[in-house]
Amino acid sequence: MSKSFRKEFPMWIGLVSGVIVIVDYFFNIxxxxxxxxxxxxxxxxxxxxxxxxxxxxxxxxHSHAISQKKEYWFFSILLLVTMYGxxxxxxxxxxxxxxxxxxxxxxxxxxxxxxxxxxxxxxTSACWRAFRIxxxxxxxxxxxxVLAMLGQVGIGQIMWSQLPAIKNWLQGPFTTAGMRGITIGxxxxxxxxxxxxxxxxxxxxxxxVGE
Amino acid sequence: xxxxxxGTWVAAISTLSVYSYLYKENALFRAVEYILVxxxxxxxxxxxxxxxxxxxxxxxxxxxxxxMIVPIILGLxxxxxxxxxxxxxxxxxxxxxxxxxxxxxxxxxxxANFMRQVRATMVxxxxxxxxxxxxxxxxxxxxxxxxxxxxxxRAEGNGGPLAAVIAGGAELGRWVMMIAFGAxxxxxVMSRIGLFIGRVQFLFGDWLKLIK
Amino acid sequence: MNILKTDxxxxxxxxxxxxxxxLFRPMGLPLTITKPxxxxxxxxESLPKGSIVLHAxxxxxxxxxxxxxxxxxxxxxNVAKGHRxxxxxxxxxxxxxxxxxxxxxxxxxxxxxxxxxxxxxxRAGNETAVTALxxxxxxxxxxxxxxxxxxQLPLMQEVKSMKDIAMVGCWTSGDLGLWYIRQVEAKYRTPxxxxxxxxxxxxxxxxxxxxxxxxxxxGQAGAAEYETLIKSPGKGLAAMDAQSMGHxxxxxxxxxxxxxxxxxxxxSAAAAGKGAR
Numbered sequence: 001m002s003k004s005f006r007k008e009f010p011m012w013i014g015l016v017s018g019v020i021v022i023v024d025y026f027f028n029i030x031x032x033x034x035x036x037x038x039x040x041x042x043x044x045x046x047x048x049x050x051x052x053x054x055x056x057x058x059x060x061x062h063s064h065a066i067s068q069k070k071e072y073w074f075f076s077i078l079l080l081v082t083m084y085g086x087x088x089x090x091x092x093x094x095x096x097x098x099x100x101x102x103x104x105x106x107x108x109x110x111x112x113x114x115x116x117x118x119x120x121x122x123x124t125s126a127c128w129r130a131f132r133i134x135x136x137x138x139x140x141x142x143x144x145x146v147l148a149m150l151g152q153v154g155i156g157q158i159m160w161s162q163l164p165a166i167k168n169w170l171q172g173p174f175t176t177a178g179m180r181g182i183t184i185g186x187x188x189x190x191x192x193x194x195x196x197x198x199x200x201x202x203x204x205x206x207x208x209v210g211e
Numbered sequence: 212x213x214x215x216x217x218g219t220w221v222a223a224i225s226t227l228s229v230y231s232y233l234y235k236e237n238a239l240f241r242a243v244e245y246i247l248v249x250x251x252x253x254x255x256x257x258x259x260x261x262x263x264x265x266x267x268x269x270x271x272x273x274x275x276x277x278x279m280i281v282p283i284i285l286g287l288x289x290x291x292x293x294x295x296x297x298x299x300x301x302x303x304x305x306x307x308x309x310x311x312x313x314x315x316x317x318x319x320x321x322x323a324n325f326m327r328q329v330r331a332t333m334v335x336x337x338x339x340x341x342x343x344x345x346x347x348x349x350x351x352x353x354x355x356x357x358x359x360x361x362x363x364x365r366a367e368g369n370g371g372p373l374a375a376v377i378a379g380g381a382e383l384g385r386w387v388m389m390i391a392f393g394a395x396x397x398x399x400v401m402s403r404i405g406l407f408i409g410r411v412q413f414l415f416g417d418w419l420k421l422i423k
Numbered sequence: 424m425n426i427l428k429t430d431x432x433x434x435x436x437x438x439x440x441x442x443x444x445x446l447f448r449p450m451g452l453p454l455t456i457t458k459p460x461x462x463x464x465x466x467x468e469s470l471p472k473g474s475i476v477l478h479a480x481x482x483x484x485x486x487x488x489x490x491x492x493x494x495x496x497x498x499x500x501n502v503a504k505g506h507r508x509x510x511x512x513x514x515x516x517x518x519x520x521x522x523x524x525x526x527x528x529x530x531x532x533x534x535x536x537x538x539x540x541x542x543x544x545x546r547a548g549n550e551t552a553v554t555a556l557x558x559x560x561x562x563x564x565x566x567x568x569x570x571x572x573x574x575q576l577p578l579m580q581e582v583k584s585m586k587d588i589a590m591v592g593c594w595t596s597g598d599l600g601l602w603y604i605r606q607v608e609a610k611y612r613t614p615x616x617x618x619x620x621x622x623x624x625x626x627x628x629x630x631x632x633x634x635x636x637x638x639x640x641x642g643q644a645g646a647a648e649y650e651t652l653i654k655s656p657g658k659g660l661a662a663m664d665a666q667s668m669g670h671x672x673x674x675x676x677x678x679x680x681x682x683x684x685x686x687x688x689x690x691s692a693a694a695a696g697k698g699a700r
Contacts, residue, residue, distance in 0.1 A: 010302035014310030021314035040555050041562070042282035043311040044548030045267045046304050049286025051259030051515075051547060054252040056293060075245040082249030090257030095519070096569060100257075104519060106218035107225055108254060110413070111247040112484035114229040117406035120669075121233060123399075124438050125431050127676040132684055140386060141393035146674050148397025152644055154452025155667035164455040170394040171624055172632070173340045177347020178391025180328055180629040181384065184348075185355045187324035194313035194320075205309050206302050233435055258515035258545045265544060265566055315554050319605025323635065327609070331633030344632070391625070398641060401621035402489065404442070404669040405643040408662045409488025411442055422446050423661075 011200040017043075018198035058083060144170055223418040226410055343387075350384030353377060427683055434676070441672045445664035452667050454660070459631050460648040463616040463638020466590060467497065472505035474589035475582060479553075479599055480524075483516040486596035486620050491520065492646035492659035493618035494594040498524055500653045502532045506589075507578055508540045511564075513552045513599060518545050518568045537576040542568040550602040557585050557607045585611040590637075596620040600627055604635050618645060 017039050023029075024036035062076035070076075089100050133139045150156030151167025196202040212220075228243040267283050270276035285304040292301035332348045334341055357377045415421045470476070478498065482490045501508055508529065510521035521542040529540045543564045546552040556563045560582050566572050573579040581587060585607050593600040593615065600617035608615045614637045619627050621642025631639040640649055643666060646659030 006299040006302070010306035013303055014306035017307055018310035018314040021311060022317060025318040037555070037559050037562070038278070039311055040315065040551050040558065041266070042285065043308055043551045044546060044555055045263055045279070045282035046286045046289070046308050047549075047551070048259040048262040048266075048547035049289050049304075050308070051255045053289065053292075055256050056290065058248070058252055060293070072241065075241055078242060079245040079249045082246050083253045086250055086253035087256055090253060091260060095254075095257055095261065096522070101519070102214070102218055103250065104254065106221040107246070108250045109484045109487070109516075110222040110225045110410075111229060111243055112251070113406070113487055114226045114410050115247065116485040117403075117410045117488075118229065118232070120403040120407040120438070121435050123403045123673070124434050124676065127673050128431065128434055128680050129427070131677050131680070133681055137385070137389045141389045141396070142677065144390045144393025145396040145400075146677065148394040149400055149670045149674055152397060152401060153667040153670045154450075154454055154663060155671050157453050157455060167394075167397070168457065169340075170390060171398070171628070173343040174347065174387060175391045175394050175624060175628045176632040177344045178351055178388040179395075179625045180332060180344070180348045180632070181351025181355070182388075183324060183629050184328050185352060187320045187328070191317050191320050191325070194317045197313040198310045205305055233432065255515050258518075259547055262545055262547050266546075266563075270565070312549075312551055315551050315606070319550065319554075319602070319609065323601075323605040323609040323630075327633055327635060328629060331629075395622065395625045398621040398624045400670060400673055401642045401644060401666060404666055404673075405488045405621065405662065406485075407438075408442060408446070408643070408665050408669075409658075411439075411446060411665075412658060412662070415443070415446065 007203065007206050010206055011203065015198060015200055022198070055083065055087065144174075219418050223414060226414060347384070347387040350380045351387055352384070354381040354384035354388070357381060425687075427680065427687065438669070438672060441668045442665045445668050446661070449661070450664045450667070452664050454644075454647055454651055454663060456648045456652065457641075457645075459636075459639035459641070460645055461652070463497070463640060464500070464649060464652045466614055466616060466637050467500050467504065467506075470504065470506060470589050474506045475509065475578070475587060476501050476506045476590045476592065477509050477511065477588045478521075478592045478594065479603060480510050480512050480517045480521050481514045481593070481595040481597070481599045482520045483514050483596070487520075488658075488662075489620045489642045489646065490594045490596065490618055492643060492657055492662075493640045493649065494520075494524070494592070495528065495657060496646055496649040496653060496655065496659065497592055497616075497618070497640075498528050499655050500649075502528060502534065503653070507538075508534075509543065509578065509582065509588075510541070511543045511556060512545050513547075513549055513602075515545050518542060522568065537571070538578055541576055541578050544568045550598075550606065553599075553602040553606045557610065560584060585613050588613050591615045593617045596623065598626070600636070601630070604630055608635055616640070621645075 020032060020039060021036050024032045059080065062080055064070075065076045066073050066080075086100075086103060089097075089103070093100055095101075095104075131142060133142055147163065148167050148170050150159060151163040151165075151170075156163040156167070193202065197205070225243055228239045231237055232240045263283070263286065267279040267286075270279045271283065285307060288300050289304045290301070291297045294300075332345055334345065336342045336345055412422070416423065467476075478494065480494060482494060498508065508524075510518075510524060512518050512521060525534075525536060525540055525542055530536065534540045544567065546556070546563060548555065552563075561573060561579065564573055564579065567576060567579075585591075591603055591607055591613050593603050595617070596619065600615070600619060600623075603615055603617075607613050615635070616638035617627055617636055618640040619642075621644065624641055627636060627639055630636045640646060643659050643662050646657070647663045650657045650660045
């Protein structure tokens, strides 16, 4: 099949699907509505298939690392054993079984939660090393940050009773104003980018895999 | 030792293994890092499979909705990306997923993100709060929408009173955004500290039983 | 010694102490109830007994410390008011937490599974998953998380569309609330509240201000405020003293480091001036 067919055909599939969903939003046509609902359901099922891509990619990368005896190749064995072991456990016994839940509650959940909690130490590091008042804008930003930080906790209220009100004012009208402008601008950008994707003007997602 | 206590100890050791990185990188930290990646990927796949089985495979097998064979085929086509000769076929489901998501985004954005936000800004200015919201929103939009006019020179015809008004408005918008980002940073600190407190509550509460 | 170049691990150690001490010895610092949280509380209070509430539970280990406390507080409130609860999820971890709600909160309070509470399985697709459940709720969920067909669950039979839902609660660290605003609130005008991690103020603030969200719980403070309103202290409230000291510590780090920075800058400018002469 020609190179252009390999790019055009997927684009046409996408165009037809996308147009059906959009037209259904604006017009109340029974057959279109049914078709649109089916297309949305199908999209979710395809997205669920995509979740398994991670298994394939990790297997490819780490089996290569093991075969080449790259640095930390032993840990690659650990990763693959963990992944396939837990996968087998889940597929055979389902995610509701006691053994599956044991590993989820006592390994996955604490590891994942602890990983994200490490960001507090990076924040400590940033507060000590990175947040410098170099420009007037930085001064205003840090001033607002300090007022908001103290105003949202009890110690701030003890230091100055007006701090919570100031924090509410900063996190209310000012944040609404700043972020609403960004939200409106971003929504226009999202709408135009979405149209570009549907109409096939944006094709970066169609490249990179075979020609 | 009962299973609950064993589980708590496993969780505690996992937690402390991650925190050992704060002292310096070590083999235990690296091991749990790789274990976490394996567990996460496996869990996602298990839940994805259950999703696909419930909504697509089971209806096809029982004959209640044979049409579901279409998304099953599309989903399987995703895996052709690993084939040397047929990897282009995976573009079909990718294009399908992205365009349907784009269409859903458009239909949701027009009303919720755009029209109602604009409507919420067009309010009578009765007090300082509404003044800040209206003026702040408009000047923030000016900052992003009129970059070319702000950056232009007199020689290009972008000077003059109108350009000055726009430049002034955009500058005010910038200050409004700085205050908004600063206030948001304060919230970000609460998030990060909160995550850490959660783990400390587990270690010293559920594991060591030193705090209630 | 250049204090700005101190080994950062000392500051990490001080942070751990700063967080630990208030957890061991609570200080009883005051807590202000904010309007968005009070609005969420008032909405739940206004719903009659038997109302069906949909909780979109995207709690995961990464946001558990904030969103789990929020969701628990609101579900306790729903249970106290006799609301019926449906739990859905667009993240793979969500159903594991929904299962805990059934086991730890609902069933001990006398809720009957299938009649008063239903846990639905994970659905992939993010915003399109929300679109699917909004447009075709029964078609999206043919069975619950445990494999029981929806036709055997009385509560599922009562929900034909989002118009049958009295309130939606979204518990997330990401865009879930925005998806529900776009696909459910905008189309069906279902009252929606969101519990978001504290940093989500930027995303959700404008929607709270415009009235598209009827309530907003921000981070652990939001959870603590809600726990105070329902008079059921939990992990959110327990964490607030530690939050206070942690915040104070961060503020001190910023202020002190900038003082030393300006001092060092002045000294190097003076030294450069002397050298030039």
